[in-house]
Amino acid sequence: MFAHIVLLVTVCAFVSSSEPECSRFHYEEKTLEKMIKTEIYVDKIKSETENMQQKMSDKLDGIQKAWKKTERELKDAIEDNKKAVQEIKEEIDVSTTQIPVVAFQSYFLKEITVENGQTLIFTKTVYDKGLGYNNGTGVYTTPVSGAYLFSVQLCIQVDKFVYVEIVHEDVTIMKVRLVDEGKTYHSCSTVTGVAVLNKGERVWVKSRLSSTGENIWRSPNSVWNSFSGVLINKSD
CATH class of the missing domain: 2.60.120.40 (Jelly Rolls)
Structure with missing residues (x-):
């Protein structure tokens, strides 16, 4: 009978000593820890992605603004050139009409x-x-x-x-x-x-x-x- 008791105590002690490593609570804790780390990593990737998207959007806006400015300047240059050509043509017409046939x-x-x-x-x-x-x-x-x-x-x-x-x-x-x-x-x-x-x-x-x-x-x-x-x- 005493031997049975010693064996039982030994088994219980063994089970008790190995419970922190094998118990369901330990597994859930590790899983939760991994999930938290994963969530933090995902949030970081998401933040970096958003920052990159914002930078790309800002650059695209800058390119669009620069193109619109260049387009306006090009149109202005074309209009100025047309005006200059017209003024020269008018001067030539005026000078031609001002010279009589003598x-x-x-x-x-x-x-x-x-x-x-x-x-x-x-x-x-x-x-x-x-x-x-x-x-x-x-x-x-x-x-x-x-x-x-x-x-x-x-x-x-x-x-x-x-x-x-x-x-x-x-x-x-x-x-x-x-x-x-x-x-x-x-x-x-x-x-x-x-x-x-x-x-x-x-x-x-x-x-x-x-x-x-x-x-x-x-x-x-x-x-x-x-x-x-x-x-x-x-x-x-």
Whole structure:
């Protein structure tokens, strides 16, 4: 009987001593601990994910705002470019319409013997837009203020010469020596000059020095001795 009692006590003590490791309460405690750790980890992952999503959303908002700003700036630049092109076009249109057609050309020199200091008179007018040339006096009167281009062509007799000037109000625009030294052909030469003139100023061609006798070759069917001019820009 005593042996049975000792055995029973021993078994109970063994069961009692191993209960903390094997009992249902210990398992539930460990499980709860794991669940709590898992929940904390999940909350951490969730928080980090939310932070990352927020950062990505902020970056996306920034990109969208930057694109909208760039789009507005691009539209503004396109509009500014259109306005600039339109302004340039309007300036060109205005400048074009402000320049009137002013030009003349006359030929057939009245005298074939040009003397020193003589005004050269070209008697046949081809056109005169602006009505400035007088083919009776050889003088051109500017109808508007601006920059003018004048041109004179003379054909010189063989072995003769003429010094001529384009002048306005006795001020020289251009001077040149025309000569034929070939002793075979009557050579023709052209001289041009540019001047900025006021309305009403006079321009003509003058001989400064020349050889004696007939020194101009006149053959209207073959060549022209001529005087012409054109307004190239109107003054304000």
